[in-house]
Amino acid sequence: MNQVLVLCIEDEQEVRDAILRDLEPFAEHFQVEAAETADAAREVLQEALARKDKLGLVLCDHLLPGQSGVDFLVELKKDERTAVARKVLITGQASLEDTVKAVNEAGLDSYIAKPWKREELQEIVVKQLTEFVLGNVEELLPYVSVLDGPRLLEEVGRRKADK
Amino acid sequence: MTEPTAAASSGGSMTVGRMITLIIALIAFTIPWLINFPGLSPEGHRVLSVFLLAVVLWLTEAIPLHATAVLIIFLLILFISDRALIPLPEEYAPDAVSFGQYFATLADPILMLFLGGFVLANCASKYHLDKNLARVVLRPFGTSPIWIIFGLMLVTAVFSMFMSNTATAATMMAVVLPIIRTLPPGDRLAAGLALSIPFAANLGGIGTPIGTPPNAIAVSAMFEAGYDVGFFDWMMMMLPFVIVVMVAAWLMIGWFFRSDTKEIKLQIDSKFNLEPAAIIFYVTFAVTVLLWMTEALHGMASTMVGFLPVVVLISTGVFTTKDMQSIQWHVLWLMAGGIALGAGVRHSGLDQWMIGLVDWEQVGTLLLVALLSIISIILSTFISNTATANLIVPLGLTLAASSGVAISPVEAGVFIAVSCSLAMALPVSTPPNAIAYSTGVFSTRNMMIMGAMIGVVGWVIFIQFAPLVWDALGLMPEVTPQ
Numbered sequence: 001m002n003q004v005l006v007l008c009i010e011d012e013q014e015v016r017d018a019i020l021r022d023l024e025p026f027a028e029h030f031q032v033e034a035a036e037t038a039d040a041a042r043e044v045l046q047e048a049l050a051r052k053d054k055l056g057l058v059l060c061d062h063l064l065p066g067q068s069g070v071d072f073l074v075e076l077k078k079d080e081r082t083a084v085a086r087k088v089l090i091t092g093q094a095s096l097e098d099t100v101k102a103v104n105e106a107g108l109d110s111y112i113a114k115p116w117k118r119e120e121l122q123e124i125v126v127k128q129l130t131e132f133v134l135g136n137v138e139e140l141l142p143y144v145s146v147l148d149g150p151r152l153l154e155e156v157g158r159r160k161a162d163k
Numbered sequence: 164m165t166e167p168t169a170a171a172s173s174g175g176s177m178t179v180g181r182m183i184t185l186i187i188a189l190i191a192f193t194i195p196w197l198i199n200f201p202g203l204s205p206e207g208h209r210v211l212s213v214f215l216l217a218v219v220l221w222l223t224e225a226i227p228l229h230a231t232a233v234l235i236i237f238l239l240i241l242f243i244s245d246r247a248l249i250p251l252p253e254e255y256a257p258d259a260v261s262f263g264q265y266f267a268t269l270a271d272p273i274l275m276l277f278l279g280g281f282v283l284a285n286c287a288s289k290y291h292l293d294k295n296l297a298r299v300v301l302r303p304f305g306t307s308p309i310w311i312i313f314g315l316m317l318v319t320a321v322f323s324m325f326m327s328n329t330a331t332a333a334t335m336m337a338v339v340l341p342i343i344r345t346l347p348p349g350d351r352l353a354a355g356l357a358l359s360i361p362f363a364a365n366l367g368g369i370g371t372p373i374g375t376p377p378n379a380i381a382v383s384a385m386f387e388a389g390y391d392v393g394f395f396d397w398m399m400m401m402l403p404f405v406i407v408v409m410v411a412a413w414l415m416i417g418w419f420f421r422s423d424t425k426e427i428k429l430q431i432d433s434k435f436n437l438e439p440a441a442i443i444f445y446v447t448f449a450v451t452v453l454l455w456m457t458e459a460l461h462g463m464a465s466t467m468v469g470f471l472p473v474v475v476l477i478s479t480g481v482f483t484t485k486d487m488q489s490i491q492w493h494v495l496w497l498m499a500g501g502i503a504l505g506a507g508v509r510h511s512g513l514d515q516w517m518i519g520l521v522d523w524e525q526v527g528t529l530l531l532v533a534l535l536s537i538i539s540i541i542l543s544t545f546i547s548n549t550a551t552a553n554l555i556v557p558l559g560l561t562l563a564a565s566s567g568v569a570i571s572p573v574e575a576g577v578f579i580a581v582s583c584s585l586a587m588a589l590p591v592s593t594p595p596n597a598i599a600y601s602t603g604v605f606s607t608r609n610m611m612i613m614g615a616m617i618g619v620v621g622w623v624i625f626i627q628f629a630p631l632v633w634d635a636l637g638l639m640p641e642v643t644p645q
């Protein structure tokens with residue numbers, strides 16, 4: 001069964017747990033995975049792609065051990081299998097230069113500054129996943145209850161007629 | 164469930180279940196080639212094999228519904244047309260139907276009626292006429308929950324008479340969802356609001372020949388049987404009872420989901436699009452509906468009128484080439500498959516033979532009517548309403564036309580079409596149900612109880628009560644010689 005993957009990359013365990021807690025409402029409808037580094041994330045991603053899952057959303061810290069978050073996002077943008085995934089940076093320490101690179105080369109969709117509020121993060125996740133689902137998923141109804149319902153339903157109305 | 168499981172959306176992948184279904188379909192197809200059924204013509208045997216194949220594939224959706232439809236057309240051409248690959252025996256060959264006639268089902272007049280409806284509906288959605296009208300019409304209903312439910316049901320039903328039930332339900336749910344979010348958590352009213360939409364869409368679809376595909380399939384088959392039921396005729400017969408059942412459904416929903424909430428705030432900002440293209444569309448829409456209603460005055464058949472918006476809106480560039488690609492051709496082709504199958508069944512005498520298997524004079528009228536409608540309701544609760552109509556309508560009409568049966572083919576057609584729309588007890592019963600259910604606002608149990616109650620009330624009104632009124636008022640169309 002093909003699922004939509006939500007990938008969270010954050011090296012500090014406390015912060016990672018906080019993000020995962022905020023993502024809990026989405027866990028029933030999406031495959032939510034977390035990784036400590038870009039390398040670990042790549043591994044999770046390869047497994048998912050091998051299962052024919054799609055990458056829907058990446059929530060990525062910038063300062064990571066090894067490859068930086070922005071460089072990882074740029075890499076995702078260049079791979080055609082993950083280019084359409086929505087990309088969000090969660091960070092407090094990205095320089096202007098890094099941020100510009102993220103916008104211009106990785107097609108950054110949203111930026112969450114640390115510390116964030118639960119509602120703020122969830123609102124951004126809903127908005128970004130709704131965009132992703134509208135553009136990349138055929139069957140929208142399963143997501144009406146968890147994402148932006150009215151927007152999805154309007155699209156269903158445009159697409160569908162009676163069977 | 165997080166992702167679609169329907170075979171239709173999983174592309175070419177082949178699951179074990181699907182493979183088994185296809186093998187069963189193939190076996191069903193082969194049976195009439197191996198076994199000789201006494202009394203059935205050679206052509207009848209061939210159509211029977213296509214019919215059995217269609218039953219298996221439409222019941223299981225092993226391949227998309229419209230794929231089955233085109234397969235049917237192709238098989239009929241290959242096996243029983245005048246250009247059949249394996250020709251029919253000499254004595255039957257001169258009677259064979261031209262292969263072109265089976266292809267022509269893809270542009271059957273009734274499909275042109277539907278095409279007109281699709282073009283209007285697509286434009287309505289493009290210019291947000293549906294959403295804006297919904298808000299304007301809802302305004303006078305104030306803030307009292309019960310009247311807002313009434314307003315929602317009224318708007319939904321009227322839209323779904325002229326547009327697809329599914330598109331209407333989706334648009335209206337998008338209007339309702341923000342209202343529901345303003346309610347306190349756990350308010351029963353939320354479920355009432357959400358349920359009112361799909362039920363009104365299903366019921367509204369009964370109101371016109373283009374309300375939902377089963378109606379059109381029935382009208383088309385009636386026409387073949389010599390009964391010309393026009394747009395207005397159909398509305399005259401059905402609309403009064405649609406209103407009765409709607410009111411009953413409204414009262415049931417209002418009572419069942421009553422709550423302490425006394426006031427609902429509606430967001431009613433509507434801004435009508437007034438650019439020239441939109442105005443051309445509004446005028447075309449109004450003229451088309453007016454012409455549909457007044458067939459008796461000008462004599463232009465509703466199928467001919469249905470082509471008017473197609474021509475006008477394409478010529479004026481209101482309906483663009485890109486818009487044309489968004490037409491739901493698969494729905495039209497699914498209906499075409501049904502029309503072709505019906506034609507094949509009739510021409511080969513398969514219907515007569517199947518109906519001859521039972522001595523219907525021994526079966527009372529009441530039981531017969533119940534049988535027709537209940538089979539349709541049960542089938543369409545689980546499978547597509549259109550596929551149900553495709554399978555049942557040809558047999559039902561022939562049954563009604565045979566001697567010793569006390570119902571007319573028009574009644575049989577109407578009963579089957581209405582029964583398909585009355586099946587609304589499960590989320591899978593109709594696309595509008597599935598859409599409403601996707602919001603997660605109510606439980607399956609809520610939908611089952613209300614859907615079954617409305618289904619029963621509808622059955623009593625439409626199947627048992629309405630025919631008495633039609634007979635008394637002389638609304639039943641006479642046979643027109645062709």
